[in-house]
Amino acid sequence: MGRDLDVKIQVRHGDTSMSARSRQAKSPPDMLITTPETLQSILVGRRMKEHLRRVRWIVVDEVHELATDERGVQLSIALERLLELTGVEFQRIGLSATIGEPERIAQFLAGTNRKISILRSDEERGLEISVGSVSPTHKDQEEASGLGLPASTVARARKIQQLIEAHKSTLVFTNTREHAEALASQLRALGTTSVRVHHGSLSRELREEAEKEFQEGRLRGLICTSSLELGIDIGSVDFIIQYTSPRETTRLVQRIGRSGHTLGGTSRGIILTTSPDDILESAVLISRAKQGRLERPIIHEKALDVLAHQIIGILLQERRMTAEQILHLVQRSYPFRELQPDELDDVIHQLDELRLIRKFGDTFSPRNPKAIQYYFENLSVIPDVQKYTVFDFFRKRRIGTLDQDFVARRCVSGAEFILHGQTWRVISVDEEKLHVEVEAAPPSLTAIPGWEGDMIPVQMDVASEVGRMRRTLALSGELDGVLEDPEREKASATLALQAKQAKIPSDKLVLVEGFENSVIVHTCAGNLVNEALANAMAALFGSRLGSNIATQVDQYRFALIFPRPVSAYMVAEEFGKLTPNDLETMINDTVEHSDLFAWKHWHVLRRIGAVSRAAEYKARQARLLVDIFKNSIANRETRRELFAEKLDIEGAKKLLSMIGSGDVLLEAVQDAGQCTPLALPLLDRIVPHGLLRPAVEETSIIEVIKSRLLSTKLRLLCINCGKWDGIRTVDNLQEQIRCPKCRSTLISATYLSNDALPRIIQKKINGGKLQAEEEKEWMTAWRSAGLLQTYGKKAGLVMAARGVGPATATRLLRNRTGGEDDLYLSILRAEREFERTRMFWD
Template structure:
């Protein structure tokens, strides 16, 4: 191990833990590795430290490594964490995604970092950039964070095809990070890992399922908040848990319900904030820091907080109503007492008998370690079409069979039939995005291809949204979907960021809602697209 890295490890940890030592050995020997471990086990350093060691020892040229994480918020957190290691070792670490300024992006082209943190969508952009191509040829490591969040959707299929495109110009090891899952062998195949690394010490969980029944204390709260008495009982039990344990994360299954619950707790006078993907970056950072600094007791959140965003130590996790999946429960409860030797404590507060029984079974399976299989998304033909156009942007002309050969190397497309491939080619030709020279047997690019490629970089469905602007503070609070805004009129009230707001006006040209805070208890509850609750 390089002396600079040794010194940094001693300063940060004293020494590496068992998982980190195992991963260091396997990655340093040249293997592609899938690291599977619960939250708080030091997975990030397990993946990154052997990469930094190789950069130092072998004097690797930039860009030596890509770190791909599914959330921009996770990228922001990672940058802060990895910059510490970069400062200690002299290795340049930077981030690149949709919010990165044009100046920083241009600087990265002139003077690229050794380790670049990106999202899956950014990979599609940089692969098509001639100015970065020579640097991408230097890539020796690709780290994919939160693999289990990508495997079962089109985003993961697009990423894995992106890695095959990168493999055409660079030789690199693949390093995946994942929470515990039921089919780790298959996920290892998906990533093309040579070996799976896990800690020998099993994480311990304590889960209590509650079905609160109302008592005489709840009538007063029900009246104060204009709620049914059974809802008041659930709020009382929830806050009793927070008071008993300390700092808490309260998970809900949808953004809509996170807003309802946070609003009720705030009206009750409890020190909470809300955190989900439709709030502004500023609002989310404020919520994260408020919990970390102890300014609030609890954060009401959605899956936005399941992943490794740094919020300091959490004492307890409360799941409000059934999490619907064992994997999801484990991921969420793992945020409390998150170091390997600690017990992660969690509660599920249920709303009815069916919810209670389902939660009991899920909790029991979690304790027994019976996790669901994460099923890889296979043969997404729209993603395949985008991949073909991307390849042609890179190479201009390709033999007809070449994209098929490359795509079949990827696990999600290992069973792709030639007829389906030809069908996609025909659609792309009809759309005049690509052409085919029959005499030479070569595919080529047409003029409309560029706009199609860049407009379809994301597999996440687009929804027209409006920014919500607080005229009092001058800050953007978050975004609301057009489908909800269509029903709003001036003077109407709605909930966002756990507060009630009165609508002062709508600027259709800039898609802006002007609002100010109100104290109403009866406000409309926003709905957002793509909020399907997982069903086991």
């Protein structure tokens, strides 16, 4: 395109080579395609800064994506900093096909006191999208048995396979990377070879390879996440499959819009659903998409951590500025238009305390090189989240991975979580190796899903429409053609079953249901409202009962998980008494005591320079820092982020007001041995009855341990002559072990990589003086030899266990009262104790 127009176009981003950057600095292009983070870096570059003075146009593609996160807040100030360089206004152009409130996004891009104009395309694009579901066939059930998967999972995979084969090029969108990988695996198991996976965790090379193969027609399908939602050119796409509800109208329009992407073209696709909730939610989103009713964008206003970073950037760029000059510049950006002088002073004071800036009279300047290091280390506002590998402690095999924030907030010794359909109990966490050791546990009402990441929240108005649809369907059985008969009948059947046990929760009825030690509050209010309500109710009952109340939340209900069963009628009574003011007070008083607050607070501290970018998250230190920075901008910013991203306080207050006025009814039901159908989706996340395999039986655990220990290799050394050093498998040990050189039975057992012990034995035999650590190692070897002399092969078996030395082995062998199985269980307990406590050893 550039050659045709005689325009020199170049790209610059984090992967651009140093030589290419150097060429751009010497000879800049007419048009530079870049990222917000790269713009931050070149604004303070000595040569590039001079070239930027000639900028007259800025184009922001997919502006709606930037406007709703902190990258956009950062960009809004960067544009005002750019204006300081150009000295004249440049034209700002935002592009997007999916904007809920164009005027608001235009104001975000333009900043304050600037004229804006909105151009709407006259292009009429058709939208053909349906809601689909599957009913497993006999063939699906047979294949499911062979693959070890639920029949419904196989049926959905087969449906996707058929749809891919029926079209030339298909994108399959999922909401999580886990779903993408699982679908690809299932399709391969069904014999589909012309599909690949595309998501952000894959290397750039693998993603580009998949894009190229798809574009060239060598792939019929790509299974992807939001990685292919925007912008990337992958050629013609004629069909879209959305696996489960996309949860947002905006996301649905963006994804379906990848097909038929031509002037006057028609976008075609299907939402393949997995549950009655999924069916109705998808129907609501399609209806809203056809009416052009997109979600209201949530813009982060007055993000103080971003402001701190930008102040350093401003001072690096301008060298010196007064607080008044900084305020004037920052207030031109839309997110900071209402920033007050005292708020700016607090941020400047924090930067001064952190020794990132210095004051000269009434002006401020950066403290270099510390300020430069801080600025470039924090160009990205996206947290660096590491992955922990989860290992089955007994089988010594890898199970999967957990995000660092989940491990930090949830994985203490004894905690339970669900991963790959199994409940696991944490034995230990190794923060250096990034390992979590676990053991299989029985189904538990307090276990939490380990795969739950930051799922896109369903907003209150969408969830409320699903509630209204439930009411309509229950009353008339019709939905004005929104759903085909099979899907409508599935949703109707679930509602009919619900009506036999209790009322149907809707936009006009909140149902409080007791089941075992959980109380489920059915509210069609969306994820963020339900998070706020769940937090407030957990705080209320936690203080009254003197114990922690666990919670679980989705868009249509929240659960309070008590240590013992409680009455749903009592919970309903307290919920009905909760006023909007009570809710806000409760959340404000308790929010900073949560694990999530400590996690977010840690990242805010990193972004303002109070915690090194290289520092690793430790829960205990993070909690201490919450107390240390209690009255700081970090505390205020963490609260702002939580209330913007995780808790819809205003929506929750609105629902409570409607309950108080009688516009929404509140009813309760106590279980009669089973939960209602509409409680199942949430209870299935607490204890996934349909997914969980039985907990590992004790007898099978013993077999696993026995097999592992007998196949373990030990290094045997003669401490009498020092001339024999051999390796033996435990299963091949003799009851009496002798040195083949001197025939002595003084044989020590150690681990294979213990290369220090042979030298220590030789030194001892030759009469040398041992150092303290060497003496300790020698005594361990001596005790090990004594055990092998006395107990033979059984001593080798016990010492083959992880973390079991001669002292522990002696105790286990001396205290044996039962048979062989009891010995294996004793070994298991010793291994588990070692894992649990080794992080505290010196």
